[in-house]
Amino acid sequence: MRPTPVFEQLGLIGCGLMGGSFALALKQAGLVRRVAGYSKSPSTLQRARELGVIDVEAPSALLAVSGADLVLIAVPVAATEDTFKAIRHLVGPEALVMDVGSTKGDVVAAARRSFKDKLAQFVPAHPIAGKECAGVDHADARLYHGCQVILTPTPETRTAQVDRARQVWTALGAQVRQMSPEAHDAAYATVSHLPHLLAFAAMNAIGAQPQAQEFLELAGPGFRDFTRIAASDPSVWRDILLANQAEVLAQARHFRAALDTLEDAMRRQDAAALQSLIRQASEARARWRLGGQADPSAPPESP
Amino acid sequence: MRPTPVFEQLGLIGCGLMGGSFALALKQAGLVRRVAGYSKSPSTLQRARELGVIDVEAPSALLAVSGADLVLIAVPVAATEDTFKAIRHLVGPEALVMDVGSTKGDVVAAARRSFKDKLAQFVPAHPIAGKECAGVDHADARLYHGCQVILTPTPETRTAQVDRARQVWTALGAQVRQMSPEAHDAAYATVSHLPHLLAFAAMNAIGAQPQAQEFLELAGPGFRDFTRIAASDPSVWRDILLANQAEVLAQARHFRAALDTLEDAMRRQDAAALQSLIRQASEARARWRLGGQADPSAPPESP
Incomplete structure (x- = not known):
């Protein structure tokens, strides 16, 4: 070089x-x-x-x-x-x-x-x-x-x-x-823009309930990490979500389908199906590494 | 004492x-x-x-x-x-x-x-x-x-x-x-059990797409934190989601309503409404502190 x-x-x-x-x-x-x-x-x-x-x-x-x-x-x-x-x-x-x-x-x-x-x-x-x-x-x-x-x-x-x-x-x-710009926008709708949208929705869903303050006081480290990106800048994210609207909405449909499947297993009290769905998510996340260095044999990261 | x-x-x-x-x-x-x-x-x-x-x-x-x-x-x-x-x-x-x-x-x-x-x-x-x-x-x-x-x-x-x-x-x-046990279960459905369910769904939604591997390699620190809890133990979380099923499903309904509102603003290209919804979430998250020590005047935490 x-x-x-x-x-x-x-x-x-x-x-x-x-x-x-x-x-x-x-x-x-x-x-x-x-x-x-x-x-x-x-x-x-x-x-x-x-x-x-x-x-x-x-x-x-x-x-x-x-x-x-x-x-x-x-x-x-x-x-x-x-x-x-x-x-x-x-x-x-x-x-x-x-x-x-x-x-x-x-x-x-x-x-x-x-x-x-x-x-x-x-x-x-x-x-x-x-x-x-x-x-x-x-x-x-x-x-x-x-x-x-x-x-x-x-x-x-x-x-x-x-x-x-x-x-x-x-x-x-x-x-x-x-x-390509198109491949970029599809990928980041999935791994960044939709997660932000979901984190915003999660905070607003709590805020809409009368016990919001009490609930929030009880939240722990899992909540801290899950919602960290919800604190992002409103005008920046307004622009991102509008600019990439079609891809983000398409990813939201994928997300809702996955959530439906999990909720259905809960409603049916189908322990085996629920565990299998959670295991899919858990194993995929445990294999993932920042920067694309996934190692299929690695144990989950420390928190 | x-x-x-x-x-x-x-x-x-x-x-x-x-x-x-x-x-x-x-x-x-x-x-x-x-x-x-x-x-x-x-x-x-x-x-x-x-x-x-x-x-x-x-x-x-x-x-x-x-x-x-x-x-x-x-x-x-x-x-x-x-x-x-x-x-x-x-x-x-x-x-x-x-x-x-x-x-x-x-x-x-x-x-x-x-x-x-x-x-x-x-x-x-x-x-x-x-x-x-x-x-x-x-x-x-x-x-x-x-x-x-x-x-x-x-x-x-x-x-x-x-x-x-x-x-x-x-x-x-x-x-x-x-x-009370009841107040506990309602609160933790909100700030822990639902976030886990959403993180599982987010991972599974990506996994269901043919470009999953490519998408995951591009994910950054926001994704890392948002999905950290998805790596949790499948049998533990199967039990939690089944034991607290009614409260978790009730919180999922609140979440879907908040997501609907955000998506509607995106579909209508209503920049002002979208920014206001994101600002609600962002300000609530910026005020939040682990352990309930929220400070309304504090700046957002460092990542």
């Missing part, structure tokens, strides 16, 4: 947790000389500079990308298309442009509509990382270390740009995979 | 994770002179002695309780009634008897049927602790430290025994609460 390129300037659009962590990680790895940042919120922008996440406060997205050979769009998914329009005219012909959105079909469609000839330089990316706590104050140079990053290049994207994107994320300690 | 009593002999019926951890914790706290253990599995019993969890291998449950002033029944919930019958004639008149089952209505009903006059000495207990990995090899003297323990005495239970039970668990570092 060739040495990881060192970039002259990162143009960072959006200085929250994801963008801020990327900038910090690049700096720490010595892969960028200067970070010009833009945030729609002046206080976030100022804070990003105070924290050393960015070096220059750009007065607009357009000016942040001016002179940049690497551009990261780390704004809410719903704001991505406006960002493409805003920066298009000053993205240099060799600049690598990436985003970090959790859905890819909608981002690629927006790029096709609004990024025009720059589409060849755009490598849509989805780092499987995050925290419930958003904002530049939680930016962390180690956020992407050990995580997976999915690249979903369009047919128009130049291979050289995909290679550079792969090198950058690998240098930050991530494990890079590549797939 | 009076000093914690020191027991002459713990009669431990069932030497798995829960029972083994209790014995180790009591020993480490200097609260018991001798542990006589019984397990239906000879290899478990031998291992319990090798690990120092028990001092004496009893040839039967009956002989384990002979001479014991403290008895812990830590067998699968479905085996509890047979245990009551097996030990009844040798439980001393002053002995404190507890269980550790995750459901309480069925255990109390079994005690009423089969423990007869010993019901006055029985303090049903549910420690909110556990691991996905079962068995005496994972027994851990710190398992109950910092966890909640729910006591659900029957009307016949002597107050002095409830006080002693409270002292023992408090001495092991647990936070003790008391409620």
